Amino acid sequence: MKRPFLHAPATDMLELLEELAAFSTPGPGVTRLLYTPEWSRAQHFLQEKMAVVGLEVHTDPVGNVFGRLSGSQDSDKVILTGSHIDTVVNGGKYDGAYGVAAAVTAMHYLAVTFGPPLRTLEVAAFCEEEGSRFPLTFWGSGNVTGLYNGSVAESVSDLEGITLMAAMESCGLPNQGSRTDHDDQGDRLMNSARRDDIGMYVELHIEQGIILEQSAQQIGVVQAIVGQRRFTARVIGTANHAGTTPMGLRQDALAGTAEMLSALEQFAVEAGEPLVATTGRLEVFPGTSNVIPGEVQFTLDIRHSEAERLESFCSRVMTKFGEIAARRGLKLELEQTLATSPAPMNPALCEALEHICQEQGRSFRSMVSGAGHDAQLFAPRCPAAMIFVPSRAGISHSPEEYSSPEELAAGLDVLTALLYKLAYEES
Amino acid sequence: MKRPFLHAPATDMLELLEELAAFSTPGPGVTRLLYTPEWSRAQHFLQEKMAVVGLEVHTDPVGNVFGRLSGSQDSDKVILTGSHIDTVVNGGKYDGAYGVAAAVTAMHYLAVTFGPPLRTLEVAAFCEEEGSRFPLTFWGSGNVTGLYNGSVAESVSDLEGITLMAAMESCGLPNQGSRTDHDDQGDRLMNSARRDDIGMYVELHIEQGIILEQSAQQIGVVQAIVGQRRFTARVIGTANHAGTTPMGLRQDALAGTAEMLSALEQFAVEAGEPLVATTGRLEVFPGTSNVIPGEVQFTLDIRHSEAERLESFCSRVMTKFGEIAARRGLKLELEQTLATSPAPMNPALCEALEHICQEQGRSFRSMVSGAGHDAQLFAPRCPAAMIFVPSRAGISHSPEEYSSPEELAAGLDVLTALLYKLAYEES
Numbered sequence: 001m002k003r004p005f006l007h008a009p010a011t012d013m014l015e016l017l018e019e020l021a022a023f024s025t026p027g028p029g030v031t032r033l034l035y036t037p038e039w040s041r042a043q044h045f046l047q048e049k050m051a052v053v054g055l056e057v058h059t060d061p062v063g064n065v066f067g068r069l070s071g072s073q074d075s076d077k078v079i080l081t082g083s084h085i086d087t088v089v090n091g092g093k094y095d096g097a098y099g100v101a102a103a104v105t106a107m108h109y110l111a112v113t114f115g116p117p118l119r120t121l122e123v124a125a126f127c128e129e130e131g132s133r134f135p136l137t138f139w140g141s142g143n144v145t146g147l148y149n150g151s152v153a154e155s156v157s158d159l160e161g162i163t164l165m166a167a168m169e170s171c172g173l174p175n176q177g178s179r180t181d182h183d184d185q186g187d188r189l190m191n192s193a194r195r196d197d198i199g200m201y202v203e204l205h206i207e208q209g210i211i212l213e214q215s216a217q218q219i220g221v222v223q224a225i226v227g228q229r230r231f232t233a234r235v236i237g238t239a240n241h242a243g244t245t246p247m248g249l250r251q252d253a254l255a256g257t258a259e260m261l262s263a264l265e266q267f268a269v270e271a272g273e274p275l276v277a278t279t280g281r282l283e284v285f286p287g288t289s290n291v292i293p294g295e296v297q298f299t300l301d302i303r304h305s306e307a308e309r310l311e312s313f314c315s316r317v318m319t320k321f322g323e324i325a326a327r328r329g330l331k332l333e334l335e336q337t338l339a340t341s342p343a344p345m346n347p348a349l350c351e352a353l354e355h356i357c358q359e360q361g362r363s364f365r366s367m368v369s370g371a372g373h374d375a376q377l378f379a380p381r382c383p384a385a386m387i388f389v390p391s392r393a394g395i396s397h398s399p400e401e402y403s404s405p406e407e408l409a410a411g412l413d414v415l416t417a418l419l420y421k422l423a424y425e426e427s
Numbered sequence: 428m429k430r431p432f433l434h435a436p437a438t439d440m441l442e443l444l445e446e447l448a449a450f451s452t453p454g455p456g457v458t459r460l461l462y463t464p465e466w467s468r469a470q471h472f473l474q475e476k477m478a479v480v481g482l483e484v485h486t487d488p489v490g491n492v493f494g495r496l497s498g499s500q501d502s503d504k505v506i507l508t509g510s511h512i513d514t515v516v517n518g519g520k521y522d523g524a525y526g527v528a529a530a531v532t533a534m535h536y537l538a539v540t541f542g543p544p545l546r547t548l549e550v551a552a553f554c555e556e557e558g559s560r561f562p563l564t565f566w567g568s569g570n571v572t573g574l575y576n577g578s579v580a581e582s583v584s585d586l587e588g589i590t591l592m593a594a595m596e597s598c599g600l601p602n603q604g605s606r607t608d609h610d611d612q613g614d615r616l617m618n619s620a621r622r623d624d625i626g627m628y629v630e631l632h633i634e635q636g637i638i639l640e641q642s643a644q645q646i647g648v649v650q651a652i653v654g655q656r657r658f659t660a661r662v663i664g665t666a667n668h669a670g671t672t673p674m675g676l677r678q679d680a681l682a683g684t685a686e687m688l689s690a691l692e693q694f695a696v697e698a699g700e701p702l703v704a705t706t707g708r709l710e711v712f713p714g715t716s717n718v719i720p721g722e723v724q725f726t727l728d729i730r731h732s733e734a735e736r737l738e739s740f741c742s743r744v745m746t747k748f749g750e751i752a753a754r755r756g757l758k759l760e761l762e763q764t765l766a767t768s769p770a771p772m773n774p775a776l777c778e779a780l781e782h783i784c785q786e787q788g789r790s791f792r793s794m795v796s797g798a799g800h801d802a803q804l805f806a807p808r809c810p811a812a813m814i815f816v817p818s819r820a821g822i823s824h825s826p827e828e829y830s831s832p833e834e835l836a837a838g839l840d841v842l843t844a845l846l847y848k849l850a851y852e853e854s
Contacts, residue, residue, distance in 0.1 A: 209671025242705035243797030244636025261685035278669035289726035299716035370670030
């Protein structure tokens with residue numbers, strides 16, 4: 001069956017993006033941190049906007065905002081689409097907001113053009129994904145999928161010492177009418193944020209990488225979101241005089257670290273895509289030009305879309321680091337600070353997206369998301385899909401973040417077609 | 428000719444070392460920075476001490492203290508011996524002070540035992556060598572040898588903004604009777620600190636390295652003080668997302684730096700002793716665990732006792748660094764921040780020291796000094812020699828700095844014998 005020509009008005013979406021970008025604390029780019037006045041105003045604005053375009057608006061105790069088009073045939077399971085509404089400090093106006101603005105625009109267009117869907121559609125504006133204010137990520141989608149309970153809200157604080165719970169209360173959350181139960185251990189739950197009615201999840205997002213731009217393709221069909229391992233390493237040697245200590249009598253923590261980092265890079269290149277391995281932070285002690293470094297501390301960030309390969313790569317690196325340290329008489333301490341599993345997207349949804357791109361005559365490619373997204377919380381629970389559009393020069397989390405109106409419109413068209421197929425077509 | 432058994436009283440020297448160590452600002456170890464009240468008291472104490480043991484005391488405009496035994500035959504050229512009286516912050520009690528205390532003790536012993544020398548002997552307590560208060564080194568011996576003129580004293584300041592000149596004035600320097608002339612450009616000269624009567628320079632010092640301890644030898648006969656090159660390097664790549672940027676599309680400044688540091692170490696090991704090459708300070712920007720480093724800044728400290736080999740090693744390193752940067756699409760900026768020439772010690776004096784060690788039945792070895800010393804300022808101008816004694820675990824510039832009374836006494840005996848040979852024996 002050939003589906004009708006679908007073309008939601010991109011101008012509406014672009015206007016909505018600009019409107020959202022205005023909810024920002026002063027400074028370069030967009031800064032809209034969780035539970036700040038700017039964030040609160042943005043979520044209220046979105047509620048009004050969704051209501052105006054005919055969506056049934058509801059919110060949850062953590063401040064996620066949903067807009068619903070109830071299905072005429074089947075309303076038990078929801079086809080959810082959207083992204084997050086928070087930003088990093090001095091971020092761009094596309095990361096997260098694009099997926100929300102496009103979903104609102106697509107659903108408005110579909111409702112106006114085709115009436116109510118057969119199956120229920122909802123747009124989600126998740127309250128938080130970035131982890132920029134509090135030391136946790138995915139607070140929005142994590143509450144919906146049951147990753148978090150309310151106890152976390154009392155135990156984590158921002159840099160000013162404000163607890164997550166206090167920040168929520170300053171925004172009038174948990175909001176009226178929400179249930180805040182306690183479990184057997186007395187932990188406060190936010191059960192009303194948890195949802196078991198999500199049947200599918202679709203997220204449109206900017207790539208935040210350079211792959212689509214480099215390969216000159218319009219659409220990325222995400223096959224999986226990578227799993228991550230993060231470690232902190234301490235390499236301990238002996239600080240000593242840079243002039244009076246012969247090369248053969250040194251335990252130079254930095255020379256040992258340099259060998260480790262070269263091995264890490266070599267292994268990563270050998271492993272091939274999509275594996276990436278990065279040391280982003282490194283500190284040398286005592287850090288004086290004429291003293292041999294006695295200690296180096298550094299981070300490791302390793303990602304792959306396949307759990308086994310991620311695991312075996314990390315093992316290979318740890319073994320090699322241990323060998324290097326032992327040979328050099330250095331002490332090595334490694335601590336794992338993060339471990340997330342790869343999240344494969346649903347193959348049938350990926351295939352559907354490829355067909356849509358072909359129908360629309362768009363260039364596209366399969367790819368892996370090296371960054372984390374809300375979709376990875378849904379993927380273990382229901383079929384999930386992600387659509388990427390190009391990011392200029394791969395830049396994100398920066399005021400320089402940019403995708404052209406044409407690129408954004410192409411993503412909107414693909415999302416609209418997928419939502420139509422999922423919610424409107426007879427199965 | 429067999430020289431008499433010479434054995435200056437080590438207890439006097441050890442007592443003087445303890446007395447000097449008491450002139451310190453509070454805190455661990457010894458802290459006696461240039462032109463502080465502690466420094467001033469130490470230099471006055473030394474003047475009294477030298478006078479008490481029968482030396483003719485004189486000082487110069489920068490606060491160097493000298494004690495003289497005038498020669499009966501030849502008093503035109505002075506055989507100078509000593510070291511510096513300042514310390515680093517929280518330093519030990521041997522670095523510098525040992526060479527002064529041993530020289531005073533040796534000269535006292537020689538005068539009492541043998542009367543006036545044939546040729547003039549002087550002990551020098553140089554005011555400054557370490558560069559711990561002001562951003563310059565060798566202020567004491569540098570004024571005696573003409574490296575500095577008074578203009579410097581008005582242009583450099585300590586961390587509290589006090590100029591070197593103001594600090595001098597707070598100690599009553601330039602002292603009464605000193606001439607402070609101006610040259611053609613109006614620069615203030617401290618001509619009376621400059622001396623053209625130094626015929627020889629001998630310095631006894633702790634090794635500040637681990638070579639003597641490792642080789643279980645009592646005396647190091649220094650063949651040369653290394654020349655140094657210091658550089659700061661900036662490696663500039665592209666900061667990017669650690670998850671979304673494939674390995675093949677990175678300009679990772681830290682990965683490039685790791686390759687450079689590994690090459691540096693490999694080249695240094697290949698070059699062999701006495702070459703040493705060290706990166707002691709390294710900073711990564713932006714320094715976030717999930718961001719590929721866009722820039723790394725680091726220091727290079729390269730030392731060798733032969734000028735040509737030092738030069739060719741630095742050239743080889745610079746060429747290699749350039750190749751690595753170019754291959755990786757990184758920008759490399761190198762700035763030389765220090766260049767000192769190697770200072771060979773006088774071969775005849777080295778030979779005399781070896782004979783003395785043999786006569787005294789002491790184990791000894793030829794070695795290179797990887798650290799800088801006042802002797803390097805005299806070496807281009809007159810025959811110079813340095814004697815090293817072991818430093819426990821090679822530790823210096825620390826309250827842990829230690830050499831045993833026996834090790835210190837052995838150095839004193841060698842110094843005493845050399846001074847006797849130079850000043851008392853018929854040539």
